[in-house]
Amino acid sequence: MGALPDGDAAPGDGLLPxxxxxxxxxxxxxVYLHVPFCRVRCGYCDFNTYTSTELRGARQDDYADQAIAEIALAGRVLDALAEHDPAVRRPVSTVFVGGGTPTLLPPGDLARMLDAVRETWHLADDAEVTTEANPDSVDAADLRTLASAGFTRVSVGMQSVVPHVLRTLDRTHDPERVPQVVAWARDAGLDASVDLIYGTPGESLADWQRSLDAALSYDVDHLSAYALIVEDGTALARQIRRGEVAPVDDDLHAAMYEAADATLxxxxxxxxxxxxxxxxxxxSRHNLSYWHGEDWWGVGPGAHSHVGGVRWWNVKHPAAYAQRLAGGESPALAREVLDDETRRVERVLLETRIRAGLPMDVLDADGVAAVPQLLADGLLDEEAALRGRIAPSLAGRLLADVVVRRLTSST
Incomplete structure (x- = not known):
C-alpha cells in the first residue's frame, strides 16, 4: 500500500482554518465512507485495505461505531467553521461507500453509517448514495435492506468475465454472479454500475471484448473501465519482476481503451x-464532484478529505484510527492548505479529464500558448475549443498526462 503524502501536522481537534x-x-x-476490509488481497491492489490477518487488534465488527464517531467529529468541525460562513454547513449531495469491500459489513452497519451522515449533515432531497460491492459479498436481501436505508446505487466489482484474467487478478468471485447481483439491485430499486479492468497480463483484445459484451448484456446504465496499473509493492509487481507473468503492454492498453469507447x-x-x-x-455525481474540485469529507483509515482548499488525510491502519477516536482525537494525520496557484493547476489536471472540459480562462499565458499545438496534434476536442473550453479528444484521453504537462509546463 502506498505511503501517505507529506504535509503539516493536523491538529488533534481536527479544526479547520x-x-x-x-x-x-x-x-x-x-461524504466518502471508507471500509478497509477484504476477505483476500487481490494481487494488483494498492488500496488501504486489510484482511483479517492484517488487522493487528482492530475489529471489523467495531468499525461502524468508529466511523460514526468520526462523522460526529466532522459535524463539530464544520459547526465551528460555520461561525465564519454558515453556508459551509450545507446538506450532503452525494455519499460513496468504498473500500475494500464495504458489503463485508452487515447491511445494518452500512445503514447506521448512512443514518449518522443524515443526522449530522442532512441529505439533499436528490442525494446520490452509492456502495461498492463484490459479487460474492452481497445478496438480494442485503440490497433490499440498503435500498430501504436510503442507498440509491450499487457499483459492482466485475473486472472481467474471463476466468484466466480473474485468476491473474486474484479475484475469487464467479463471473456468473455479476448479472444476478445487477438483477437483484434493479429489483430493489437501485441503479447499478459495473467496474471493469483492462490490460491484465495475458488478457487478449478478444478477452477484453468478451467482458465488454457481457457487461452490456447486463443492461446497466453506468460502466467504469480502468487500465490496470501495476503498483510497486503489490504481488502482481513481484510476479512481473520475477518473469512469472508478462509486463503490461501499453499499445495493447490503448487498443483496449479504443475498443471500449467504440463498443460503448x-x-x-x-x-x-x-x-x-x-x-x-x-x-456518478460523486465521481464528478472530485473532478470538479468540490468539497468532501473522507471517513475512515487513510481516507482523504478536501474542504475549501484544505486537504487532509487520516492515519492508515484501522487500529491507529480506532485508538485516536477512542481517545477523543481526530484521526487526521496531516494536511496542507493549497494556495491559489496550486488550486488552479489542480483544476487543470482534473477538469481536462472530463467531457465538459475546462474553461479556457483558467489557463495561464503559457497554457493558452500550448493550445494551438495540442489542437494540431489532435489531442483536444475542436468543437469544445471553439466554445472556449479545453476537453480531450479520443487521442487526448489516451495521452491525458501529455495534455496536462503541456498545459501546465510553466509550473
Missing amino acids: ASAASGGADRAFG AAAGYDWYEVSNWARGGAV
Whole structure:
C-alpha cells in the first residue's frame, strides 16, 4: 500500500482554518465512507485495505461505531467553521461507500453509517448514495435492506468475465454472479454500475471484448473501465519482476481503451470522464464532484478529505484510527492548505479529464500558448475549443498526462 503524502501536522481537534469556509455556498458537499476490509488481497491492489490477518487488534465488527464517531467529529468541525460562513454547513449531495469491500459489513452497519451522515449533515432531497460491492459479498436481501436505508446505487466489482484474467487478478468471485447481483439491485430499486479492468497480463483484445459484451448484456446504465496499473509493492509487481507473468503492454492498453469507447458508444453510452461512461444521464455525481474540485469529507483509515482548499488525510491502519477516536482525537494525520496557484493547476489536471472540459480562462499565458499545438496534434476536442473550453479528444484521453504537462509546463 502506498505511503501517505507529506504535509503539516493536523491538529488533534481536527479544526479547520477559517479560510476553508470561503465560498462554501458555491461548492457541493459529499461524504466518502471508507471500509478497509477484504476477505483476500487481490494481487494488483494498492488500496488501504486489510484482511483479517492484517488487522493487528482492530475489529471489523467495531468499525461502524468508529466511523460514526468520526462523522460526529466532522459535524463539530464544520459547526465551528460555520461561525465564519454558515453556508459551509450545507446538506450532503452525494455519499460513496468504498473500500475494500464495504458489503463485508452487515447491511445494518452500512445503514447506521448512512443514518449518522443524515443526522449530522442532512441529505439533499436528490442525494446520490452509492456502495461498492463484490459479487460474492452481497445478496438480494442485503440490497433490499440498503435500498430501504436510503442507498440509491450499487457499483459492482466485475473486472472481467474471463476466468484466466480473474485468476491473474486474484479475484475469487464467479463471473456468473455479476448479472444476478445487477438483477437483484434493479429489483430493489437501485441503479447499478459495473467496474471493469483492462490490460491484465495475458488478457487478449478478444478477452477484453468478451467482458465488454457481457457487461452490456447486463443492461446497466453506468460502466467504469480502468487500465490496470501495476503498483510497486503489490504481488502482481513481484510476479512481473520475477518473469512469472508478462509486463503490461501499453499499445495493447490503448487498443483496449479504443475498443471500449467504440463498443460503448455504439450501445448508446456517452463518455463523461476518461474512465467512465453512462447512458440516459446516469453519471456518478460523486465521481464528478472530485473532478470538479468540490468539497468532501473522507471517513475512515487513510481516507482523504478536501474542504475549501484544505486537504487532509487520516492515519492508515484501522487500529491507529480506532485508538485516536477512542481517545477523543481526530484521526487526521496531516494536511496542507493549497494556495491559489496550486488550486488552479489542480483544476487543470482534473477538469481536462472530463467531457465538459475546462474553461479556457483558467489557463495561464503559457497554457493558452500550448493550445494551438495540442489542437494540431489532435489531442483536444475542436468543437469544445471553439466554445472556449479545453476537453480531450479520443487521442487526448489516451495521452491525458501529455495534455496536462503541456498545459501546465510553466509550473
